[in-house]
Amino acid sequence: MEQRFTFDGVASLYNNARPTYPEALFDDVIAFAGLNDRDEILEIGCGTGQATQAFARRGLSVLALDPGEDLIAVARKGLEEFPKVRFAQATFEAWPGEAGAFKLVAAAQSFHWVSPELRFAKTAAQLAPDGTLAVFGNVPMPPEPPLAEKFADIHARYAPQFAGPPAEAWYLPDGPFAELLRQSEHFQAPTQRCYRWSRAHTAQSYTDLLRTLSSYRLLPDDWREALLSEIADAITAQGGEYELHYETHLYLARRLG
Numbered sequence: 001m002e003q004r005f006t007f008d009g010v011a012s013l014y015n016n017a018r019p020t021y022p023e024a025l026f027d028d029v030i031a032f033a034g035l036n037d038r039d040e041i042l043e044i045g046c047g048t049g050q051a052t053q054a055f056a057r058r059g060l061s062v063l064a065l066d067p068g069e070d071l072i073a074v075a076r077k078g079l080e081e082f083p084k085v086r087f088a089q090a091t092f093e094a095w096p097g098e099a100g101a102f103k104l105v106a107a108a109q110s111f112h113w114v115s116p117e118l119r120f121a122k123t124a125a126q127l128a129p130d131g132t133l134a135v136f137g138n139v140p141m142p143p144e145p146p147l148a149e150k151f152a153d154i155h156a157r158y159a160p161q162f163a164g165p166p167a168e169a170w171y172l173p174d175g176p177f178a179e180l181l182r183q184s185e186h187f188q189a190p191t192q193r194c195y196r197w198s199r200a201h202t203a204q205s206y207t208d209l210l211r212t213l214s215s216y217r218l219l220p221d222d223w224r225e226a227l228l229s230e231i232a233d234a235i236t237a238q239g240g241e242y243e244l245h246y247e248t249h250l251y252l253a254r255r256l257g
Helices: 003-017 023-033 050-057 069-078 121-126 147-158 167-171 176-183 203-211 221-237
Strands: 040-044 061-066 085-089 102-108 127-140 191-202 241-254
Touching: 003 203, 023 050, 023 102, 023 127, 023 191, 023 241, 040 050, 050 061, 050 102, 061 069, 069 085, 102 121, 121 127, 127 167, 147 221, 167 176, 176 241, 191 203, 203 221, 203 241
Parallel strands: 040 061, 040 102, 061 085, 102 127
Antiparallel strands: 127 241, 191 241
């Protein structure tokens, strides 16, 4: 199975366990893009609709794409009170497109899955001449001692391939995406913003979160369960709660031409 398709098998858990995004981020996106309630937004990889809901609550029209049938079903149920939101079950690559129809293309924690060959060219083609691309992702910060050492030891034994920066580091200012966007011939120089926040986890809620990550989903079942059991035990031994700190990085860029 292609890695980006692993989320559909845990759609309900994904909806409950995954973090949302800071409200200030959506206000900043709307202000930068100059959106009003007549404008259309294209969302790439909506998942269960965490970001979609934030746009919908602000009265905006959204076409939300995702390849996951179960993910879209959860999103559709959560957004049934918003008639200006419509869904299409497709990857961005396979979706036929609506050229020039959108004032904003948004991708929340999903743009790294888009084919590099189409990532910027097809996105730009969907935008109106004054349209904006908004890409954002939550990047988890390393845990504090002593959990840092305990988590590292557990992963070294069960998943040594996880060593190094998390996959979400793709969204950091010194990560690959920022440079790719700067080099793109389809967009103006980007604006970058960072939002720092944290979320308290129990052993259960943190291991539920890990169960929704594609890297953990691809582990053999017995290895994944043993790893998560030891992670839960480590959190329980430290008082039963773990404060996970995040940086959410947002990139805004206007279409060229």
